[in-house]
Amino acid sequence: MKKTRLNSAVIVVICIYLILPLVLTFFYSIFTEWQHVLPGGVTFRYYAALLTDSSFLLPFLRTFIISVAPVALCLVFILLAMYVVVVHLPWLDRVMQLVCTIPYAIQGIILAISVLSLYSGLPGLLSNRVVMLVFTYCIVVLPYLYQGIKNSLNTVNAPRLLEAAQLLGAGSFTAFFRIIVPNIVSGISVSVMLSISLLFGDFVIINIVAGSYYQTAQVFLYRQLFESGQKSSAVVVILFAVTLLLTNGALFLYNRRAKKRNAREEV
Amino acid sequence: MAYIQFEKINKRFGANHVLRDISLTIEKGQLVTLLGPSGCGKSTLLRTLAGLEAPDSGRVILDGEDITGKDPRRRNVGMIFQQYSLFPNMTVRENIAFGLKMQKKLPAEEINERIARVIDMVELHGKEKSLPAQLSGGQQQRVALARSIITEPKVLLFDEPLSAIDAKLRKALQLRIKEIQRSLGITAIFVTHDQDEAMLMSDVIHLFSTGKIEQSGRPIDMYTAPRTRFAAGFIGHYNILSPAQFEAVTGENRGCDVAIRPETVEVQPQPFPERQDAYRSAAVVEDFTPHGNILRYTLSVGSVNLQADVLFRSVLLFEPGQTVYLSVEKKNCLSIA
Amino acid sequence: MVVLRSFSAPGGGVTLDNFADIFTKRLYRQAVVNSVLVSIFSALIGIVIAFLGAKAAHGAKTPLRNFFMSVLNMSSNFAGIPLAFSFIILMGNVGVLVILGRQLGIGFLTDFNLYSLNGLLLTYVYFQVPLATLLLIPAFDGLRPEWRESVSLLGGGSLTYWFRVAVPNLLPSLLGTLSILFANAIAAYATAYALLQNNFNLLPIRISEQFVGEVTQHREFGSALAVVLMVLMVLANVVSNLILKGRRGGGRS
Numbered sequence: 001m002k003k004t005r006l007n008s009a010v011i012v013v014i015c016i017y018l019i020l021p022l023v024l025t026f027f028y029s030i031f032t033e034w035q036h037v038l039p040g041g042v043t044f045r046y047y048a049a050l051l052t053d054s055s056f057l058l059p060f061l062r063t064f065i066i067s068v069a070p071v072a073l074c075l076v077f078i079l080l081a082m083y084v085v086v087v088h089l090p091w092l093d094r095v096m097q098l099v100c101t102i103p104y105a106i107q108g109i110i111l112a113i114s115v116l117s118l119y120s121g122l123p124g125l126l127s128n129r130v131v132m133l134v135f136t137y138c139i140v141v142l143p144y145l146y147q148g149i150k151n152s153l154n155t156v157n158a159p160r161l162l163e164a165a166q167l168l169g170a171g172s173f174t175a176f177f178r179i180i181v182p183n184i185v186s187g188i189s190v191s192v193m194l195s196i197s198l199l200f201g202d203f204v205i206i207n208i209v210a211g212s213y214y215q216t217a218q219v220f221l222y223r224q225l226f227e228s229g230q231k232s233s234a235v236v237v238i239l240f241a242v243t244l245l246l247t248n249g250a251l252f253l254y255n256r257r258a259k260k261r262n263a264r265e266e267v
Numbered sequence: 268m269a270y271i272q273f274e275k276i277n278k279r280f281g282a283n284h285v286l287r288d289i290s291l292t293i294e295k296g297q298l299v300t301l302l303g304p305s306g307c308g309k310s311t312l313l314r315t316l317a318g319l320e321a322p323d324s325g326r327v328i329l330d331g332e333d334i335t336g337k338d339p340r341r342r343n344v345g346m347i348f349q350q351y352s353l354f355p356n357m358t359v360r361e362n363i364a365f366g367l368k369m370q371k372k373l374p375a376e377e378i379n380e381r382i383a384r385v386i387d388m389v390e391l392h393g394k395e396k397s398l399p400a401q402l403s404g405g406q407q408q409r410v411a412l413a414r415s416i417i418t419e420p421k422v423l424l425f426d427e428p429l430s431a432i433d434a435k436l437r438k439a440l441q442l443r444i445k446e447i448q449r450s451l452g453i454t455a456i457f458v459t460h461d462q463d464e465a466m467l468m469s470d471v472i473h474l475f476s477t478g479k480i481e482q483s484g485r486p487i488d489m490y491t492a493p494r495t496r497f498a499a500g501f502i503g504h505y506n507i508l509s510p511a512q513f514e515a516v517t518g519e520n521r522g523c524d525v526a527i528r529p530e531t532v533e534v535q536p537q538p539f540p541e542r543q544d545a546y547r548s549a550a551v552v553e554d555f556t557p558h559g560n561i562l563r564y565t566l567s568v569g570s571v572n573l574q575a576d577v578l579f580r581s582v583l584l585f586e587p588g589q590t591v592y593l594s595v596e597k598k599n600c601l602s603i604a
Numbered sequence: 605m606v607v608l609r610s611f612s613a614p615g616g617g618v619t620l621d622n623f624a625d626i627f628t629k630r631l632y633r634q635a636v637v638n639s640v641l642v643s644i645f646s647a648l649i650g651i652v653i654a655f656l657g658a659k660a661a662h663g664a665k666t667p668l669r670n671f672f673m674s675v676l677n678m679s680s681n682f683a684g685i686p687l688a689f690s691f692i693i694l695m696g697n698v699g700v701l702v703i704l705g706r707q708l709g710i711g712f713l714t715d716f717n718l719y720s721l722n723g724l725l726l727t728y729v730y731f732q733v734p735l736a737t738l739l740l741i742p743a744f745d746g747l748r749p750e751w752r753e754s755v756s757l758l759g760g761g762s763l764t765y766w767f768r769v770a771v772p773n774l775l776p777s778l779l780g781t782l783s784i785l786f787a788n789a790i791a792a793y794a795t796a797y798a799l800l801q802n803n804f805n806l807l808p809i810r811i812s813e814q815f816v817g818e819v820t821q822h823r824e825f826g827s828a829l830a831v832v833l834m835v836l837m838v839l840a841n842v843v844s845n846l847i848l849k850g851r852r853g854g855g856r857s
Binding site for chain 1: 653656659660661663664671676677678682683689694734792793815826830833
């Protein structure tokens with residue numbers, strides 16, 4: 001009994017430490033002033049102002065575009081590559097795995113400066129900062145997407161399904177995109193959501209690669225960090241809420257899938 | 268000419284020689300079992316017929332046509348896998364219809380009619396709209412069967428289809444599959460490691476060990492006349508005695524191993540009268556285990572242990588430590604290689 | 605590419621000068637030292653807290669545990685600039701807690717300087733704790749209740765269990781997590797950048813300066829710094845692997 005209480009105490013203390021900054025930031029954003037122990041009146045005018053301010057909405061929109069586009073692009077590439085690997089060249093699987101996990105090791109700042117130093121001098125499309133950013137982001141999410149797809153393929157036992165489809169007369173392209181892909185969609189969507197939220201919260205790469213060329217919400221937040229505390233905290237709350245939405249959406253999908261799988265076991 | 272012919276099939280996976288010069292013929296309309304322990308090559312042979320593995324050398328002939336290099340989807344071969352491998356995103360009906368849709372030339376009426384017929388055959392009424400995940404293992408396997416037979420394949424291949432299904436249900440499915448195979452008159456090849464399953468279902472059994480065929484024959488012949496130590500060990504629960512052990516029990520040396528089925532060993536408390544056509548010996552009861560309606564005694568003759576089955580008729584006949592007498596007819600002591 | 609460039613001189617040609625500069629110029633040597641210090645301490649503090657947290661979660665009832673997990677998941681998303689900002693309004697010069705401390709007379713809160721090594725440490729620990737705890741909880745779940753029961757049947761107490769059975773079994777996860785935390789902290793950029801801009805000497809900040817600095821850019825030198833960063837990350841991994849290997853080898857003999 002004493003033990004459980006001690007455990008609970010430890011958990012509660014850690015939770016307070018972790019929640020405190022979040023809660024206070026939220027409160028900070030809705031109080032008119034906070035110069036004394038107790039804050040002043042409650043207001044939502046900072047939110048109202050932000051949501052009508054195009055200098056915030058535009059970067060916010062840009063963040064969405066730059067988070068979603070690379071993930072979509074990367075997804076298409078991986079699926080095509082996976083088709084080739086699963087159907088035609090199984091021995092390439094290990095190579096692909098290796099290539100796809102390299103970005104784990106080259107994170108954040110190192111990736112950013114590598115890309116910058118490699119391409120910034122070149123003429124043409126590749127040295128366009130936005131293009132550079134999109135492709136860098138593709139690299140960032142590559143391992144997460146790959147792993148997600150790979151795990152899903154394993155759970156549906158892809159080679160066996162392909163064989164079954166083939167014996168029933170289906171071509172391998174039909175089989176892969178009509179049978180395998182629909183079956184791993186829910187698995188993929190989890191890693192897609194996580195990847196998007198990862199890019200959504202990025203500041204390192206955007207600041208180094210394209211900070212002044214393509215202003216996202218994160219850059220916007222940084223720029224005006226020192227102007228109005230309340231306004232910034234409202235931005236923080238909005239960004240955080242979106243991130244939570246994305247990751248919880250992913251978790252929700254994941255749980256629903258798990259539930260579906262359990263339902264089978266009971267029968 | 269036989270309906271299916273394997274000619275000198277060889278297949279290696281790296282250093283592992285899984286199929287060694289296998290030649291085998293199968294007659295039309297038969298249900299043939301490839302029986303053997305896991306890793307003996309039986310599944311690989313099946314997959315060369317489906318076109319899912321290409322043999323390193325040799326030919327596969329189906330219905331008079333050499334199909335060795337043919338694309339699996341043009342072979343018109345049906346296959347049922349151990350893991351069901353139903354398409355999880357499709358309903359039962361869509362799964363069953365998949366093969367017909369791929370052929371693309373049938374009118375909708377005919378498709379509906381054929382689906383109704385096979386659903387009838389595998390008794391899955393009311394489940395047409397279910398997803399595979401909502402079905403039990405046995406039901407899923409019936410869907411897989413329906414999906415395979417609807418295209419009227421030339422041969423139906425079963426790759427350990429029942430080993431993930433619990434024992435009671437398995438018996439029922441074995442009989443159901445056999446029944447359907449008979450009624451359609453379809454040729455079927457069944458891969459299993461379960462000798463009881465092979466005994467129950469097959470017209471012919473081919474027993475595999477490490478890449479080659481150990482013995483082929485009707486189930487009854489395989490059971491009563493194993494020709495090798497491996498066959499005797501795999502089918503039935505034969506006592507297998509080395510020449511020296513056999514000599515210790517019977518006083519006779521045949522110069523080869525001898526296999527004796529436990530149910531052919533007679534046991535009684537007093538000595539047997541001498542007979543020309545039987546061996547006799549005294550023995551000590553070591554232990555016994557009940558197997559349903561049979562009591563299996565472990566007897567020792569000197570240093571040799573021997574198992575004897577006695578029908579279990581409500582009383583325990585012998586106690587461990589007791590001296591008993593045994594007799595085996597000579598014709599039941601099989602010389603094996 | 606980065607590695608190659610790190611060995612080249614600004615005008616061309618191969619040189620080790622870039623590396624020599626890092627270790628002779630005080631500014632850069634200090635950046636390396638600071639980075640390593642912050643990373644080591646934040647990783648250590650983080651893992652101690654996470655260890656206690658994961659241990660508590662291991663023994664906690666399901667509802668509390670679920671709540672804890674969701675708090676961890678939530679706060680693990682809170683990083684980078686938003687995190688730095690949050691700490692600024694909490695503990696910064698006119699931060700809420702500082703004002704509170706001033707008015708209630710709590711010296712510790714008033715005197716706390718967020719814009720220092722300690723302040724940086726505090727924010728770093730914040731993002732280390734959820735990550736580390738989430739990584740350790742599965743390891744704790746791998747501890748089987750039978751082990752504890754066997755220890756007590758064999759006459760050992762709770763301490764014996766923790767030091768002789770539990771911790772040795774958790775060691776791989778602990779070391780692995782520690783090296784992840786170290787790498788995580790040493791490469792962290794956004795938090796430090798938002799909190800201190802270029803006013804504090806940290807490796808990632810110095811690196812980015814060489815590439816996007818308003819003044820002059822020294823890409824070759826920046827590459828050399830980046831190589832040092834990579835080497836440090838790899839080193840952390842190698843050290844934890846070596847400890848593990850050494851332990852296993854010792855166990856066998």
